């Protein structure tokens with residue numbers, strides 16, 4: 001299952017009226033029961049999924065498909081021991097989506113409406129049986145292979161061919177099941193000399209266009225036998241910014257957990273923000289500042305990347321211009337394991353949610 005697309009039947013979309021108003025619609029795409037779908041041949045199942053991923057309501061040629069003028073979010077709903085489903089900090093995703101849209105000079109989709117749409121998509125699919133159920137054995141490896149529902153909200157522009165701004169965008173929300181994000185195997189990372197984001201650019205916006213260069217860099221890294229590419233700052237090439245779609249943390253010999261400070265070139269991850277809070281709760285010293293690649297090579301004992309899809313993923317090594325440093329033998333170090341355990345415990349409802357992060361679906 002990992003991170004593949006098998007869209008659940010209920011899809012949400014909303015259209016901007018260009019005046020601050022939005023018109024919400026929920027669509028039930030073709031489906032059978034989950035059990036009947038599981039019994040289909042691969043070809044039959046793909047045909048059904050293709051119908052669910054086809055949306056005649058939306059135009060083919062527009063600013064989003066032609067020029068990458070669009071933004072998106074990624075958040076999860078987690079099955080709970082009591083049988084319910086809860087979203088993790090959907091208000092933070094909603095606030096970021098609104099900021100992203102305004103950053104792209106579109107009408108912003110209001111945060112409360114975003115939260116409601118995501119709740120409803122999960123609830124309507126769950127009512128049809130499209131949902132994972134909590135399993136006790138997930139706890140054994142701290143939910144590293146547990147299932148969840150991944151929600152993908154995104155903006156989509158009106159029909160257009162010339163360059164221009166989107167004044168009447170749609171916002172769409174689809175849901176798909178997920179388990180672990182990274183494939184088994186190497187977790188080695190390498191710095192890339194490609195530039196993800198430049199000062200005064202769009203690096204702080206979760207926009208479609210920002211994903212082109214990271215995809216190329218990650219594929220180049222994979223081609224060289226690494227799992228992940230790490231981006232350095234555009235001006236000096238000395239400071240770590242982030243991974244291909246995840247934020248970067250290093251735990252140093254002096255007992256400090258460091259993550260690069262945000263600016264306009266680093267995406268403000270909600271997992272990043274949550275890990276900083278959890279680290280403080282656990283009594284781990286945190287620092288948010290510039291972090292040079294040389295400092296990581298010389299001083300780090302653990303390195304990991306964070307994101308909704310990636311969770312808390314340790315890197316076994318980092319290579320920069322032929323110089324390689326290895327960390328915690330490729331496994332979770334003590335610190336990243338403690339952080340992962342706390343985060344997943346809250347998300348899967350087996351640890352106290354003391355910051356009120358979890359939101360009921362229905």
Ligand SMILES: *Cc1c(COP(=O)(O)O)cnc(C)c1O
Pocket residue numbers: 074206242244245246247267268269270271272306307308309
């Ligand atoms: C989405 C994203 C992240 C992670 O953000 P989360 O809110 O933690 O999922 C990190 N970096 C980039 C570039 C991203 O697009």
